Amino acid sequence: xxxxxxxxxxxxxxxxxxxxxxxxWGRRVDALDRELEATRARVERLERExxxxxxxxxxxxxxxxxxxxVRAVFPQANMLVITHEEIRGLLPARTTSFQTVSPGVRGSxxxxxxxxxxxxGTVVDDAAIVAITPW
Amino acid sequence: MPGFQSRLGDVERxxxxxxxxxxxxxxxxxxxxxxxxxxxxxxIAPDFTVAVGPLAPGALRDYRGRRMVLVVxxxxxxxxxxxxxxxxxxxxxxxxxVEIIAVPTHTSPDALRELGSSSPPALFPVVTDGAPDVxxxxxxxxxxxxxxxxxxxxxxxxxxxxxxxxxxPETAALLKQVEQLNEExxxxxxxxxxxx
Numbered sequence: 111x112x113x114x115x116x117x118x119x120x121x122x123x124x125x126x127x128x129x130x131x132x133x134x135w136g137r138r139v140d141a142l143d144r145e146l147e148a149t150r151a152r153v154e155r156l157e158r159e160x161x162x163x164x165x166x167x168x169x170x171x172x173x174x175x176x177x178x179x180v181r182a183v184f185p186q187a188n189m190l191v192i193t194h195e196e197i198r199g200l201l202p203a204r205t206t207s208f209q210t211v212s213p214g215v216r217g218s219x220x221x222x223x224x225x226x227x228x229x230x231g232t233v234v235d236d237a238a239i240v241a242i243t244p245w
Numbered sequence: 246m247p248g249f250q251s252r253l254g255d256v257e258r259x260x261x262x263x264x265x266x267x268x269x270x271x272x273x274x275x276x277x278x279x280x281x282x283x284x285x286x287x288x289i290a291p292d293f294t295v296a297v298g299p300l301a302p303g304a305l306r307d308y309r310g311r312r313m314v315l316v317v318x319x320x321x322x323x324x325x326x327x328x329x330x331x332x333x334x335x336x337x338x339x340x341x342x343v344e345i346i347a348v349p350t351h352t353s354p355d356a357l358r359e360l361g362s363s364s365p366p367a368l369f370p371v372v373t374d375g376a377p378d379v380x381x382x383x384x385x386x387x388x389x390x391x392x393x394x395x396x397x398x399x400x401x402x403x404x405x406x407x408x409x410x411x412x413x414p415e416t417a418a419l420l421k422q423v424e425q426l427n428e429e430x431x432x433x434x435x436x437x438x439x440x441x
Contacts, residue, residue, distance in 0.1 A: 177299075178300070179297065179298045179299075179300060180361075181357065181361055181366060182361060182365075182368065191366070191368060193298075193300065195300060203300075220358070221357060221361030221362060221366065222357035224298050
């Protein structure tokens with residue numbers, strides 16, 4: 111066989127091998143990325159559950175830490191409306207109304223106050239504020 | 246601008262260019278009225294930072310491709326009634342794809358408190374930092390103490406209400422203009438507002 115043919119066949123084989131490898135490993139990397147993200151979310155959830163349990167929560171409850179600005183206070187409904195940053199594992203950055211577990215938690219916060227707050231619950235619908243400190 | 250090379254730094258030179266550019270746009274902007282002209286977007290809404298308290302700031306351009314924006318320059322106490330009306334219609338406007346961004350014409354660290362004490366409370370973003378720059382820019386299009394700018398999803402100013410806060414459109418009239426934008430057939434490209 112001529113030398114140029116050998117070079118051509120070897121190059122073609124290399125190109126095909128690289129292509130197949132790239133496609134195969136590329137898919138594998140994507141799958142691993144997704145798996146890593148899911149595992150990270152599970153670890154974060156377990157950490158939030160651990161925090162909540164340490165603070166005396168019931169089994170299955172999580173605790174989220176967040177920062178935001180008070181936009182409205184509804185004392186009779188025991189509710190605060192807060193424009194907050196992303197609450198990882200719960201909500202994107204937006205304005206949300208939250209209940210406080212008791213009127214005492216609300217303290218003397220008023221509209222415009224920047225605050226750090228802790229939420230406890232199992233899902234967004236039952237998450238309530240359990241602690242507030244100034245930001 | 247070679248003539249200014251020794252006097253102005255890079256940032257100042259671009260500020261001057263942007264200012265001249267805005268001045269150029271301000272003159273023909275008087276053609277934009279209280280009604281949306283269908284399929285005629287041409288005035289690019291100048292971008293600005295939306296900083297609400299210590300929260301991570303966003304930008305007006307972040308809404309492009311997602312929501313229409315009603316930029317409201319307000320002056321208290323004259324605009325109080327109008328801001329309360331907007332707070333009342335915020336839910337409806339939000340559902341129809343409109344975000345309200347309020348910009349106080351006065352510098353006040355308590356802008357959120359001032360609006361939050363109304364009933365219902367204003368829950369839309371209120372610019373608390375950098376408002377004077379936004380006001381200075383948008384006043385070139387509408388010099389009155391209270392002005393409202395309807396910006397479409399692509400980032401163009403499509404209607405301007407300028408004057409007495411009492412003369413602003415009712416919710417139904419505003420929704421009609423929003424509906425007009427929603428019904429537009431041709432979608433213009435995002436404006437190229439990068440002048441470098």
